[in-house]
């Protein structure tokens with residue numbers, strides 16, 4: 384007897400993004416721009432914008448990772464410099480986006496774990512997430528992954544005609560990870 388495969392049993396691959404993935408990355412990004420307060424922009428971007436963004440990350444030696452489910456790009460994650468002063472060089476700020484059709488299958492958890500390994504490889508000591516205070520899913524994701532709230536800034540953002548509070552969550556990374 385064969386068992387029906389659940390979504391959780393789907394084949395998930397976490398890998399570096401190629402330029403061929405960036406149209407889907409753009410679509411996931413634009414969906415978050417239009418429908419969420421995860422990104423505090425109101426303008427959608429084109430493919431050239433995402434190509435330039437990925438190229439800038441790669442030039443710094445930073446990864447752009449994608450999660451692929453059964454051959455379909457379903458989410459992505461990356462990190463960049465936290466602040467542009469050399470004293471912050473061991474700290475990075477990350478972002479994770481999962482397409483709405485692929486959520487709650489553990490993709491963000493896997494992307495974040497992979498990102499942490501890459502961050503350690505880049506010599507990073509701390510990862511920081513800047514999260515809109517009402518984004519309970521992202522706060523739960525980061526809490527589960529061992530991030531702690533270290534700051535809360537009321538009304539520093541505005542989108543959809545309302546003020547947004549920013550929560551910073553951080554994790555001090557181990558020097559090495561045993562797999």
Ligand SMILES: CC(C)(COP(=O)(O)OP(=O)(O)OC[C@H]1O[C@@H](n2cnc3c(N)ncnc32)[C@H](O)[C@@H]1OP(=O)(O)O)[C@@H](O)C(=O)NCCC(=O)NCCS
Pocket residue numbers: 415419421478479480481482485486487488489490491492493512513514515518519520521523524525527
């Ligand atoms: C937040 C986001 C990245 C989570 O991605 P995901 O792949 O659905 O998350 P996972 O399935 O890996 O969830 C891992 C854990 O995070 C928590 N979590 C994730 N989404 C949640 C939600 N909507 N509500 C409550 N908890 C949630 C749960 O603890 C979950 O573990 P569990 O399923 O065993 O309970 C996704 O909802 C998303 O892309 N949202 C829009 C963009 C965004 O907010 N990005 C983060 C910017 S800071």
